[in-house]
Amino acid sequence: MNLNDLKYLIVGAGFFGSVIAERIANELNRKVLIIDKRNHIGGNCYSENDSDTGIHYHKYGTHIFHTSNQKVWDYINQFTEFNSYRHQVLSTYKNKVYQMPINLKTINSFYNLNLKPFEVNDFLKSEISKEKISEPKNFEESAILLIGRPLYEAFIKGYTKKQWQKEPKNLPKSILKRLPFRxxxxxxxxxxxWQGIPLNGYTEIFNKLLNNKNIEQKLELDFFDIKDKITKETIVIYSGQLDKYFDYKFGKLEWRTLDFVKKTMQVDDNQGTAVMNFAEEEIPYTRIHEPKHLHPEKNYTKEKTIVFEEYSKPDDGNEPYYPVNDEKNKQLAAKYKEEAKKEKNLIIGGRLGHYSYYDMHQTIESALNVFEQIKKL
Ligand SMILES: Cc1cc2nc3c(=O)[nH]c(=O)nc-3n(C[C@H](O)[C@H](O)[C@H](O)COP(=O)(O)OP(=O)(O)OC[C@H]3O[C@@H](n4cnc5c(N)ncnc54)[C@H](O)[C@@H]3O)c2cc1C
Structure with missing residues (x-):
């Protein structure tokens, strides 16, 4: 690794960094160094086989690939085939299982009714009319105005409290955009x-993206340990935390993170689906993942399965997952992004660099667009 005559340095071997590395190496036929502080490539999409059961799982939580973008779909299909998995989410509330997002089946099972689609609006209107909210001031009021109090209290309130560790009354209305309802x-x-799971998992995609004589990989290397040694001529493509790049000079951005607790169960199938939400506040985890269901095409052992309980908590700066997209944090992120524009030869992007919740297809699309800019540098 010679940092002196380095033209391109990529920080972070997730989708953002790896797609750009592949493009520079293949299309520009230029050398590139990609580093990651973790001991593996793939970022949060990393997947591996469980050594005991052979079940392929996603280390940082279930990842479903989905896109309607032809360019992204054509690009990713050069590196993998997908299986036919279609994602469905269920939610357990008071020992009964319901469909998520809330749909007609959820409403009818919950109220023990048999409403037709054209009757739903009037039914919910009568529920909502019991409330005295005219202009919603926060997340809780917006949700109640959308689905009525009983459904909100069953499926949204406890789950949201566990996810954000904040009272829904103290969360902004804007979060409601993430509450689909049918x-x-x-x-x-x-x-x-298009949607599916890569047939051989995500890590194989990253191995293929980075398998090029022009790409040098260095793992377990933190950018901040070499930052001082990077010359001004090197183009740095950085997909780490936005605020950290600037040494937090305007203050720290807030993040949420997740803990996963793995359990091996001596049964073929523990919950019958890949992701089960747990709506009640008293149950400490938000979801249980059972990765066996992501690969119905595989012949896994029938003796065992693995599950992961998911716990949400504030990030202490080590493993940020989700941005806290409230006004305060959005404004702070915007300030850092303005600062980034002032630096020559610096491109900041990806989930951590943009302080944005991007799905994989959005990250890939953004990386392909950024590559077009890089070509002009
Ligand atoms: C729990 C969870 C579930 C998700 N589920 C889905 C899903 O079902 N479908 C979907 O489309 N998307 C999903 N996503 C989103 C998906 O993970 C992201 O779109 C994608 O990982 C973003 O890629 P990235 O390269 O920007 O970031 P990352 O994958 O996070 O990669 C960034 C890399 O940078 C490295 N890095 C950071 N700082 C430094 C440093 N200082 N020095 C060196 N390396 C550094 C990190 O170690 C990391 O490997 C999910 C995300 C989470 C958190």
Whole structure:
């Protein structure tokens, strides 16, 4: 690794960094160094086989690939085939299982009714009219105005409290954008044109993206340990935390993180689905993942399965997952992004660099667009 005559340095071997590395190496036929502070490539999409059961799992939580973007779909298909998995989410509330997002099946099971789609609006209107909210001031009021108090209290309130460790009354209305709700029986989680799980997992995609004589990889290397040695001529493509790049000079951005607790169960199938939400506040985890269900095409052992309980907590700066997109943090992120524009030969992007919740297809699309800018440098 020679930092003196380095033209391109990529920080972070997730989708953002790895797609750009592949493009520079293949299309520009230029040398590139990609580093990651973790001991593996793939960022949060990293996947591996469980050594005991052979079940392929996603180390940082279940990842479903989905997109309606032809360019992204064509690009990713050069590196993997996908299986036919279609994502569906269920939620357990008081020992009964319901479909998520809330749809007509959820409403009818919850109220023990048999409403038709055209009757849902009037039914919910009568629920909502019991409230005295005219202009919603926060997340809780917006949610109640959308689905009525009983459904909100069953499926949204406790889950949201566990996810954010804040009272829904103290959360901004803007979070409601993430509460899809349907008046029919559609139980697909995504409406994307294409979806699935890579047949051999995500890590194989990253191995293929980075398998090029022009790409040098260095793992377990933190950018901040070499930052001082980077020359001004090197183009730095940075997908680490936005605020950290600037040494937190305007203050720290807030993040949420997740803990996963793995359990091996001596049964073939523990919950019958890949992701089960747990709506009640008293149950400490938000979800249970059972990765066996992501690969219905594989012949896994019938003797065992693995599950991961998911716990949400504030990030202490070590493993940030989700940005806290409230006004205060958005403004702070915007200030750092302005600062980034002032630096020559610096490109900041990806989930951590943009302080944005990006799905994989959005990250890849953004990386392909950034590559077009890099070509002009
Ligand atoms: C729990 C969870 C579930 C998700 N589920 C889905 C899903 O179902 N479908 C979907 O499309 N998307 C999903 N996503 C989103 C998906 O993970 C992201 O879109 C994608 O990982 C973003 O890629 P990235 O390269 O920007 O970031 P990352 O994958 O986070 O990669 C950034 C890399 O930079 C490295 N890094 C950071 N700082 C430094 C430093 N100082 N020095 C060296 N290396 C550094 C990190 O170690 C990391 O490997 C999910 C995300 C989470 C958190």
């Amino acid at each position: 008046k029919n029986y559609n139980d697909s989680y995504y409406f994307s044109k």
